[in-house]
Amino acid sequence: MSLLELNRIGHAFFGRTVLEGITLTVERQEIVALVGPSGSGKSTLAHIAAGLVEPREGRVARRYLRHAMVFQDPRLMPWATAAGNIGFPLRLSRAPRRMRRRMIGDAALRAGLLPEDLGKYPSELSGGMRQRAAIARALVTDPDFIYFDEPFTALDVALKRRMQDLVIEAAASARFAALFITHDLLEAIRISHRILVLDAGGRGIAGERLPPGNPGTRDEAAIFALRQHYLTADPLFAHIHDIDERLRP
Amino acid sequence: MSLLAACLDRLARLGRFLWSAWAGLAGLALIGALWQAGHEAYGDFILTAPLDTLAAAARLLHEGRAQELLALTTARALAGFGLCALIGTLAGVAAGYSPATLRLSRPVLTLLLGVPPIAWIVLAMIWFGPSDMTVAVTILISATPVVFVGAVEGVVTRDRGLDDMARVFGAGPLRRFLFVSARQISAQLFPALILALGSAFKVAIMAELLANAGGIGGALARARAMLDIAEALAWVSLAVAALIAVEYVLIRPVRAELERWREAAAPWGVKR
Ligand SMILES: Nc1ncnc2c1ncn2[C@@H]1O[C@H](COP(=O)(O)OP(=O)(O)OP(=O)(O)O)[C@@H](O)[C@H]1O
Ligand SMILES: [Mg+2]
Numbered sequence: 209m210s211l212l213e214l215n216r217i218g219h220a221f222f223g224r225t226v227l228e229g230i231t232l233t234v235e236r237q238e239i240v241a242l243v244g245p246s247g248s249g250k251s252t253l254a255h256i257a258a259g260l261v262e263p264r265e266g267r268v269a270r271r272y273l274r275h276a277m278v279f280q281d282p283r284l285m286p287w288a289t290a291a292g293n294i295g296f297p298l299r300l301s302r303a304p305r306r307m308r309r310r311m312i313g314d315a316a317l318r319a320g321l322l323p324e325d326l327g328k329y330p331s332e333l334s335g336g337m338r339q340r341a342a343i344a345r346a347l348v349t350d351p352d353f354i355y356f357d358e359p360f361t362a363l364d365v366a367l368k369r370r371m372q373d374l375v376i377e378a379a380a381s382a383r384f385a386a387l388f389i390t391h392d393l394l395e396a397i398r399i400s401h402r403i404l405v406l407d408a409g410g411r412g413i414a415g416e417r418l419p420p421g422n423p424g425t426r427d428e429a430a431i432f433a434l435r436q437h438y439l440t441a442d443p444l445f446a447h448i449h450d451i452d453e454r455l456r457p
Numbered sequence: 458m459s460l461l462a463a464c465l466d467r468l469a470r471l472g473r474f475l476w477s478a479w480a481g482l483a484g485l486a487l488i489g490a491l492w493q494a495g496h497e498a499y500g501d502f503i504l505t506a507p508l509d510t511l512a513a514a515a516r517l518l519h520e521g522r523a524q525e526l527l528a529l530t531t532a533r534a535l536a537g538f539g540l541c542a543l544i545g546t547l548a549g550v551a552a553g554y555s556p557a558t559l560r561l562s563r564p565v566l567t568l569l570l571g572v573p574p575i576a577w578i579v580l581a582m583i584w585f586g587p588s589d590m591t592v593a594v595t596i597l598i599s600a601t602p603v604v605f606v607g608a609v610e611g612v613v614t615r616d617r618g619l620d621d622m623a624r625v626f627g628a629g630p631l632r633r634f635l636f637v638s639a640r641q642i643s644a645q646l647f648p649a650l651i652l653a654l655g656s657a658f659k660v661a662i663m664a665e666l667l668a669n670a671g672g673i674g675g676a677l678a679r680a681r682a683m684l685d686i687a688e689a690l691a692w693v694s695l696a697v698a699a700l701i702a703v704e705y706v707l708i709r710p711v712r713a714e715l716e717r718w719r720e721a722a723a724p725w726g727v728k729r
Contacts, residue, residue, distance in 0.1 A: 260621050276626065283622040287640050287718045297626040299636070329721040349626075 209271055210235050211353055211385050212257060217266035219252060226252055227410040230266070234353075239379055239386045239423060241396035244406030245448055250389045251280060253406070254355045257387065272353035272385070276346035280357045282338040284330040284345075290316070290337075291326040294344045301349055311348055318378055319344035320370065336367045343371070347378060356388040360395065372399050376424040391448065393435045399423050408447045415444045470713065470720075505687040513691035523676075523695065530661055530672035531699050533589055537596025538657035542650055545601040549608025550642065559609065566602050574599040578664050587670040595664045600653040607649025611642030640715070647712045651704060658700045 210233035217230040226249045234240045244250050255261040257268060258277055276297065284293045295312045303311065316326055319340045330338055339359060346354050356375070360368045376399060379386060390396050396403050397419045407414045419426065419434060438445045489507050496506045505513070517523035552558045577598050581591040615638050623633045665674025673696050680689040 255621075258625055260624060274627075277622075279618070279622065281618065283618050285619060285637065285640070287715070289718075296623075296636075300623070300626050300628050300632065329718045331718070332721055345626075355625075 211238075211270075211272045212387065213267075213269040213271075214253075214257060215267040215269070217253070217256060217263050217268070219249070219256060219261065219264050221252075225410070227256075227263075229412045230406075230410075232404060232413055234385050234387055237379075237383050237385055238402065239388055239400045241388045241390060241400035241403045242406060243389075243391055243393065243396050243403060243445075243448060245408050246391060248406050248408055249410035250391075250406060251357050254357050254387060254389055258355050270353075272351070274349060274351040275353040275355065276349065276351040277355040278339075278342050278346045278357065278359040280359070280361065282330070282342040284338055284341055286330050289327050289329055290321065290333060290341045293330065293341055294326075294348055297345060297349045303349075312344075315344040315348035316341075318347055318374070320374055336363055336371075339363060339371070343374070347382065350382060350384075352384050354384050354386045356386055356390075358389050358391070360390075361392075368395070373424075375399060380424060393438055393445065393448065394431060397431050397434055397438075398426065405444050405448070417442070417444065474713075502686065505690055509687055510690045510694060513687045514694050517688070517691055517695065526672055526676055527695060527699055530658075530665065530674065530696070531703065533592045533665075533672065534596065534654075534657045534661040534700075535703065536589070537593045537661060538600065538654050540593065541597050541601040541653055541657070542604055544597070545604025545649075545653070546608050546646065548601075549605040550612055552605070553609045553612025553642075562605075566605065569598065570602050574660055574663070575667070578667050581664070582668045587668045589670075591668050592661050592664045592670060592672075596657045596660045599660050600656045603649050603653050603656070604646070607646045608642060611645035612638070614645065615641040643715055647708070647715075651708055654704055654708065655700060658696065658703075662696055 212234040214230055214232050217227060218225070219227040230253060232240070232242075242250055242253070252261060254277070256263045257270075258275060259268070259270075284290075285296070288296070291312050294315055295308050298308045298311060312326065313323060316323070321337065321340050321344055325333065325337060330341070333341065339362070343359065360371050363371065372395060375386075375388075378384075388396070388399055390399075400419070400423060403417045403419065405414045405416070417438070419431075421430075439448075492504070492507045496504045501509075514523075548562070552562050574595065577595050578591070581594045585591045585594065619637050619641075620633055623637045628636065661672070662674040662677065664670065665672040666678050667674075669675060669678065673692055677689055677692050680686075680692060
């Protein structure tokens with residue numbers, strides 16, 4: 209049984225169809241990358257899958273126990289410290305107070321935040337630290353499914369690499385499945401078991417590719433070569449960079 | 458351990474606050490100087506010297522009756538303020554969440570704000586006579602719109618992204634409101650509450666004076682009848698002092714507690 213199953217999902221905003229006939233599944237402990245040009249409806253799809261948006265048509269079957277999401281922006285509460293933000297899901301799930309401190313510290317460490325940063329407010333953190341706090345918040349309840357919505361777009365290349373490694377490691381050790389949205393092919397290849405390409409107009413999944421090997425074991429040269437191959441020789445990825453949302457009819 | 462740290466943090470904040478009182482004192486001294494200059498230019502009858510006014514205020518306080526009147530006016534203002542804070546916040550939050558109610562309440566608000574407060578005093582006098590009720594109703598009607606608008610603003614301008622975030626992590630509507638929205642609403646609400654408190658005091662004194670309902674307003678009316686400028690100024694100073702005391706004892710500490718993060722976000726020069 210798949211952990212997440214979307215069946216013929218369709219959605220429209222104010223009469224304008226954004227998604228149509230999207231069917232996809234995510235298996236246990238699998239990281240699926242979803243790529244597609246900007247404005248093709250990736251975020252909308254993630255929000256539908258997570259239950260934030262009610263789809264106009266289609267069915268969503270969620271068979272995981274607990275999910276979490278890392279949004280496109282960090283979405284930290286400015287009035288709470290990093291620790292307060294990371295511990296927010298624990299507060300919601302009524303985890304015993306005594307255990308929270310340790311769990312927050314654990315999650316922060318896994319996301320690469322130092323204990324001395326935990327007492328700071330989001331306005332006192334750097335952009336990368338804020339994103340790490342958002343990741344720690346997603347990890348803290350040990351969910352078995354995590355939605356990542358282009359979480360690293362705003363980060364510089366080196367930090368991005370470190371964050372990707374961090375997700376790969378966390379997925380391997382905590383055994384969660386994930387739907388990882390990105391429009392960076394390199395990131396998709398590095399991080400996922402399977403790459404889905406969303407049609408540029410949101411009309412279905414255009415196709416899927418399985419990069420050989422497992423995330424974390426592929427070497428850099430192979431990843432880079434595969435990306436070049438996808439971009440130059442694979443028709444599936446032909447439109448991935450060339451469409452601007454405003455050019456759509 | 459963390460309790461100790463929290464206490465130390467509060468103490469440090471109190472210390473910084475007391476230290477910043479020097480700036481306030483400097484401002485007061487400036488006002489005092491201008492006042493003194495005015496006194497020397499126009500004489501005792503128009504403007505009593507600040508020190509004489511202070512002496513008059515001290516005498517009023519020592520006579521004992523002043524404390525009673527101050528307490529009466531403060532209690533009336535606070536009662537009106539409490540009522541308007543409660544009603545304004547509840548109605549504002551409800552209207553903020555329901556666009557239909559908001560559209561309905563807009564014209565009502567315009568109407569209420571258009572009527573001069575003095576008209577309400579006259580009406581309330583006719584309805585309730587010279588009593589606490591007159592004062593309370595006048596405060597309620599003139600100060601509630603400010604609170605209402607503050608609460609609506611807070612709800613409408615809240616960050617919906619945070620709502621979605623809370624929902625993803627499993628918060629239902631109630632906990633989304635308590636944990637995420639309430640904090641954002643309070644940020645808009647507190648300035649409105651401070652404004653409302655100030656106007657509650659002013660309206661209370663005005664209503665007392667016009668309705669002859671005792672309190673500081675009544676004392677002011679008496680001072681005017683006897684053309685006792687020193688006593689009038691003394692009463693005004695006492696009223697202002699009472700307002701400031703209430704504001705700094707009642708509202709500022711709560712606000713400081715809720716907005717600790719804002720202080721952390723402020724640049725260094727502004728912080729101290
Ligand atoms: N709340 C909304 N109301 C109206 N239209 C919306 C809303 N959210 C998204 N859209 C529209 O839906 C389309 C898909 O948006 P979405 O955010 O899902 O794109 P995306 O694939 O995530 O893009 P990006 O890669 O830039 O994040 C866009 O054309 C956008 O204008
Ligand atoms: Mg998006």
